[in-house]
Each structure stands twice: as C-alpha cells, then as structure tokens.
Amino acid sequence: xxxxxxxxxxxxxxxxxxxxxxxxxxxxxxxxxxxxxxxxxxxxxxxxxxxxxxxxxxx
Numbered sequence: 001x002x003x004x005x006x007x008x009x010x011x012x013x014x015x016x017x018x019x020x021x022x023x024x025x026x027x028x029x030x031x032x033x034x035x036x037x038x039x040x041x042x043x044x045x046x047x048x049x050x051x052x053x054x055x056x057x058x059x
Contacts, residue, residue: 003046004029011042033058 006015
C-alpha cells in the first residue's frame with residue numbers, strides 16, 4: 001500500500017494524493033499546489049510499513 005498525504009502544521013490531513021496498492025517499481029507523480037495558501041506544510045509518505053515524514057514550504 002502506498003499513501004501520500006499533506007498535513008497542515010497542526011497535523012490535520014488536508015490532502016490525500018496517493019492511496020492505492022502499487023507494485024514495487026519507480027513512479028513519478030505531479031502534485032499541483034496552486035490551491036494551497038503560502039506557508040509551511042508537512043507530508044507523510046507511507047509504503048507498506050515504512051513511513052517518511054517531512055516538511056515543505058509553499059511560497
């Protein structure tokens with residue numbers, strides 16, 4: 001299972017961009033953030049039982 005979600009700085013999920021089963025391989029995704037206000041956001045990327053969380057800035 002692959003999941004990519006965007007959260008606000010309070011940890012509330014505000015966007016779910018990928019939530020599906022995908023075979024192990026290389027994938028590219030384009031995420032359009034033009035509807036997001038400027039500010040700091042968090043992302044959570046989950047693959048199987050591994051989770052990666054990071055932050056990014058929309059200007």
